[in-house]
Amino acid sequence: MDEIAVNSYRDRLLDLDACVVSDALDTLGLTGGVAGLRPVWEGSRTAGRVVTMRTVPADGRTSSRHLGTAAIERADAGDVIVVQQEHGGTPTAGSWGGLLAQAAVIKGVGGVIVDGACRDVDEIRELRLPVSALTTVPFTARGRFVEDSVGDPVQIHGVTVTDGDYVIADGSGVTFVAASDIDRVLTTAERLVAKERLMTEDLRQGLLPSQVMGRNYEEMLNAG
Structure with a gap:
């Protein structure tokens, strides 16, 4: 999609909030609102085009690259990385942390949403990178989680999210909008x-x- 159009959609989303976008979905008979994912620092909010990634328990597996790096490199300025963390209901390690946040800020990533755990919250707050997550933990993903995919559809609280969709996240929660529905x-x-x-x-x-x-x-x- 034309970057001018992507930037326009992001700017229009940033003029709104997750609640009214959820209301719009209700009006149109669509789904996309997600409860339970909250900013990891007060005042954090973001909106933009989605880059998807998925992490899964390592179960003894190793990876040649650290999770999250491919998503950062895939993202354009202003994009929001959306992470599905397969955690069985209780995240045991962070699928996002301080070094990834540093790299994301340098790349110009607009924000991160983790359906799972985030760590290094104080560092992320200092960087002013908008991050919403299910919970926070001190535990590293190394040896616990590996990246399973980047750019493939993910499931966030039962909502299917596709690379190139749109999202807005603020203090009330997270609302996803399919790219095909963004205009209306x-x-x-x-x-x-x-x-x-x-x-x-x-x-x-x-x-x-x-x-x-x-x-x-x-x-x-x-x-x-």
């Missing part, structure tokens, strides 16, 4: 934001909450 989802989300701004202005003008957040509010996710 953004248009719908922007329409919802415009409605919410009008309602906010009504509240400031003195209308009662029950008047502003009545039937129109309950039906505002209806298409149209």
